[in-house]
Amino acid sequence: xxxxxxxLQLAAxxxxxAGMLAPGWLPRAALAADSRPVFDTTxxxxxxxxxxxxxxxxxxxxxxxxxxxxxxxxxxxxEIESKLPNTRAIAILVExxxxxxxxxxxxxxxxxxxxxxxxxxAESSVIHAVVTTDAGAFYTTKxxxxxxxxxxx
Amino acid sequence: MSDPMRIRAVLTGDxxxxxxxxxxxxxxxxxKDADGNVVPxxxxxxxxxxxxxxxxxxxxWGPSVSKNPxxxxxxxxxxxxxxxxxxxxxxxxxxxxxxxAIA
Numbered sequence: 731x732x733x734x735x736x737x738l739q740l741a742a743x744x745x746x747x748a749g750m751l752a753p754g755w756l757p758r759a760a761l762a763a764d765s766r767p768v769f770d771t772t773x774x775x776x777x778x779x780x781x782x783x784x785x786x787x788x789x790x791x792x793x794x795x796x797x798x799x800x801x802x803x804x805x806x807x808x809e810i811e812s813k814l815p816n817t818r819a820i821a822i823l824v825e826x827x828x829x830x831x832x833x834x835x836x837x838x839x840x841x842x843x844x845x846x847x848x849x850x851x852a853e854s855s856v857i858h859a860v861v862t863t864d865a866g867a868f869y870t871t872k873x874x875x876x877x878x879x880x881x882x883x
Numbered sequence: 884m885s886d887p888m889r890i891r892a893v894l895t896g897d898x899x900x901x902x903x904x905x906x907x908x909x910x911x912x913x914x915k916d917a918d919g920n921v922v923p924x925x926x927x928x929x930x931x932x933x934x935x936x937x938x939x940x941x942x943x944w945g946p947s948v949s950k951n952p953x954x955x956x957x958x959x960x961x962x963x964x965x966x967x968x969x970x971x972x973x974x975x976x977x978x979x980x981x982x983x984a985i986a
Contacts, residue, residue, distance in 0.1 A: 764924075764928075764945065764946075764974075766928070766943065768943075769928075769943070769945040804949060804950065805949045805950075806949075807953075824947055827947050828911075828913055829945055829946060829947065831945050832944075832945050832947040832948060833942060833943065833944045833945060833947075833948055834942065834943045835940065835941075835942045835956070836940070836941040836942070836943075837940065838937075838938050838939060838940075838941070840937075840939065840958050840959045840960045841939050841940055841956065841957070841958040841959075842898065842956065842957045842958065842959075844956060844957055845954070845955070845956050846953075846954070846955035846956070847948065847949075847952065847953055847954050847955070848948070848949040848952065848953045849947050849948055849949055850911070850946075850947045850948070850949055851947075
């Protein structure tokens with residue numbers, strides 16, 4: 731239990747300093763591993779609720795490129811492009827990771843609803859791409875099989 | 884302290900293609916070192932990009948973005964020579980900004 735306690739203290743310290751830098755998006759008193767509610771979720775349903783995307787509908791208008799088999803789970807390249815009108819944000823959620831919420835990208839007017847990045851996938855998992863539009867939330871999924879875990883890096 | 888980002892921003896047609904490589908450990912806080920001690924979490928939580936003072940991307944990250952993160956996106960409304968500025972902030976409150984001219 732000692733390690734957990736010192737970890738929590740550390741996280742609280744980090745949250746505090748970041749909170750002073752940018753008040754508003756990081757509540758300073760939170761004792762969670764990550765003080766942003768959506769990043770502290772461990773289940774897809776909770777993460778969707780925190781994103782305001784609880785009623786997300788499946789969509790075929792989201793192009794989601796990911797490898798079927800990833801040899802190295804520490805570096806899994808993903809590419810997501812939304813063809814839905816008025817796309818405001820794209821979020822990436824990895825179902826089997828300790829914390830499912832991986833990243834959210836928000837697109838101001840003039841920026842394409844497209845993103846390419848690399849993520850860690852702890853074990854073979856379904857990855858959700860959740861798109862927020864003016865007409866609600868939509869998602870598509872892809873299963874990535876990992877032959878080597880993502881915890882090493 | 885932290886390594887400079889490698890940023891490439893190229894105007895193709897009416898859009899700017901941006902590719903960024905950041906130097907960061909992206910420690911999840913789940914990993915243990917050789918002695919069995921938990922390596923404390925240390926990862927980027929926020930990435931923003933702006934062009935001529937106009938915000939073009941706003942990203943919130945968690946610990947599962949890969950070490951030495953890669954990020955690509957595209958935006959409209961910029962000309963060759965315009966300055967693109969990218970900034971990240973991590974869990975330790977450290978931050979770094981780098982700027983390139985659009986090619």
